[in-house]
Amino acid sequence: MTLILCATDGSPSAKKALAVACDLAKCKGAKLLILHVQRRHGGEATPDELQFYAKVEHMALSEATAFPAEAQRIASAAHAAAHEAGVDQVESLVVEGDPTRRISEIAKDRGADAVVVGSRGRSEVAGLLLGSVSHKVSQLVPCTCIIVR
Numbered sequence: 001m002t003l004i005l006c007a008t009d010g011s012p013s014a015k016k017a018l019a020v021a022c023d024l025a026k027c028k029g030a031k032l033l034i035l036h037v038q039r040r041h042g043g044e045a046t047p048d049e050l051q052f053y054a055k056v057e058h059m060a061l062s063e064a065t066a067f068p069a070e071a072q073r074i075a076s077a078a079h080a081a082a083h084e085a086g087v088d089q090v091e092s093l094v095v096e097g098d099p100t101r102r103i104s105e106i107a108k109d110r111g112a113d114a115v116v117v118g119s120r121g122r123s124e125v126a127g128l129l130l131g132s133v134s135h136k137v138s139q140l141v142p143c144t145c146i147i148v149r
């Protein structure tokens, strides 16, 4: 096992997933690739006026991930946490698009040996054991997929 991909949306569940990914990377001497996928609004980058509107209207946390600064912050925080946990080789990446599709594509392109995700994310829908991203990723990636609960 040489490359472990951990996908994060910055949620508490993704933080648990990162802790497991770090343990695995250290145990195997593998590189850890941290990935955050920034969602797009209607396929376009969020215009400034909309970002301002969102702030004024206290737009929900899940929607806030469409902002580039927030996406960078999520990736940097995870990168720092992985270093802190003692993982030697860490790379973090922010890309745009549909989370499931991008996570699966990058896992394939990079030849990841395992993908680690949380069981839930930032959505506030209660009562589900599994979010749609973790569910779909587990169906799509060709490698081992660890869903952390």
Ligand SMILES: Nc1ncnc2c1ncn2[C@@H]1O[C@H](COP(=O)(O)OP(=O)(O)OP(=O)(O)O)[C@@H](O)[C@H]1O
Pocket: 007, 008, 009, 011, 013, 014, 015, 017, 035, 036, 037, 038, 039, 099, 116, 117, 118, 119, 120, 121, 122, 123, 124, 125, 130, 131, 132, 133, 134, 135
């Ligand atoms: N935008 C993203 N970028 C990277 N990883 C993500 C992203 N969204 C979700 N994930 C990963 O998938 C895990 C599960 O999140 P998911 O989005 O499936 O649950 P949810 O937000 O509770 O539900 P849903 O989004 O289906 O309403 C997260 O813990 C994280 O590991």
Ligand SMILES: [Mg+2]
Pocket: 009, 121, 122, 123, 131, 133
């Ligand atoms: Mg989600």
